Amino acid sequence: MLLADDNSQVRERVRSLLENEFEVVGAVSNGKETLVQVEKLHPDVLVLDISMPDMNGIDLAMRLAKSDIKIVMLTVHDYPGFVQESLAAGALGYVIKPNMVVDLPKAIREAKANRLFVSATSAS
Numbered sequence: 001m002l003l004a005d006d007n008s009q010v011r012e013r014v015r016s017l018l019e020n021e022f023e024v025v026g027a028v029s030n031g032k033e034t035l036v037q038v039e040k041l042h043p044d045v046l047v048l049d050i051s052m053p054d055m056n057g058i059d060l061a062m063r064l065a066k067s068d069i070k071i072v073m074l075t076v077h078d079y080p081g082f083v084q085e086s087l088a089a090g091a092l093g094y095v096i097k098p099n100m101v102v103d104l105p106k107a108i109r110e111a112k113a114n115r116l117f118v119s120a121t122s123a124s
Helices: 008-018 031-041 057-063 080-088 097-112
Strands: 002-004 026-028 045-048 070-075 093-096
Touching: 002 008, 002 031, 008 026, 008 097, 026 031, 031 045, 031 057, 045 057, 045 097, 057 070, 057 080, 070 080, 070 097, 080 093, 093 097
Parallel strands: 002 026, 002 045, 045 070, 070 093
Antiparallel strands: none
């Protein structure tokens, strides 16, 4: 699994949350770096923030749609339009950061099984 988030504290928190159950092969901070590391490391899952420098998460998901990688969005955005755009771009999961401790491991397990998972949002 590869983590992509522009906030180093979030990357470390996510790594510590997931590393007991999943193999975390790397963590990156922007869109370009994400593409390079996906090509280099071939992770099975990409945990991807929407708001990142160089290329946002939805654009990245569209670029990676034809690959075998499972994408789970992890974001502060609980706007239903972002959920729809993310799923249309090929993401199998959408987790809002306030719910990540409970929802992110579930979303990753579901994505690995080719099933959708979406956090409950304030707008839903």
